[in-house]
Amino acid sequence: MAQKFPRDRFDSIPHGIERVGAHRAPARRGAGWVAFGWAALATVVLVAVGIGAVVVFNDRLNFGEPPVNTPTPSPVAAAAPTVAPDIPVTVLNGTTTSGLAARAGEALTAAGIPVGTTANASENDLTETVVYYATPDLEGAARGVAGAIPEADVRLSEQFAQIGTPLVLVVGSDYAAATGG
Template identity: 30%
Template structure:
């Protein structure tokens, strides 16, 4: 009689096989507990390979995917209006940015530049006598060349003007305006005064320091 609780089999040729083998015909020994982690290990290995491969691909293709914004055209207007009556698509309009003008630094100290050939004219546009001569003294005392000081054609000039004709003299005109207390908005480039490179017209807004 077979032992209770244990399966019984008829004797066969597999009964003499060594029990050290893991697989014996249809009779198999119990699996090791480590074999349960084999699928997990394989899955983790596959994930690592995919991640590393993806990072390598992105690193290699980054230079090819980058776009240079400076080379992208700027298109203005409605896209629907870009086609003419014949159905042809017009070329996109590229808007060019205007260059930013560099700030001009006023020359306040005439000794730092070459003033040879620099001519100045000071015109008194008010009824105050000697105004142009005193303004000339304010400039010459710090090193500016002697100016031709005279009266303007009008004595009711409201706002003083410092005029220059050549763009290269803008910094000089700004420096002279600062010395005389004239605002930078009164410095203008014009060919209306051909008698000198810099022409100062003193108006009612000019502060005569000698009279204060």
């Protein structure tokens, strides 16, 4: 026997609604566009994150773009080569070739540059011949020494200023090769 229950609000369904269950409401108009909008927003966010990642890692990746032309720095004016008759040059042999410092000292003396001491350097495997000057005002004198010695470069070094040697010529294997020694 079937029981009869009193009618309540769930028993009266408006006409035109085709419900299958008590909790299912009809789909709203435009509900498909909401899902499409969320998907489009997620796509835009993922693309923006990808572009941002490429920008961050662009320094490490080479995409074959030509290098950017940077302006070249203007050359620094070098001091004119001079001879300082009151400043003797210390000549050091930075190679294993015997007598190379004495030979360089003779070349300096022949050019009118005073030579103080000739000795062996603490290192004997140097490849470059360099004239070191202790203070910026001695650059011209250092360039004068470099002009008398083939293959010589000029560099500022405060290390020699600390030991009281304003001009030091360190001859390397390039000087030995240039002079045939």
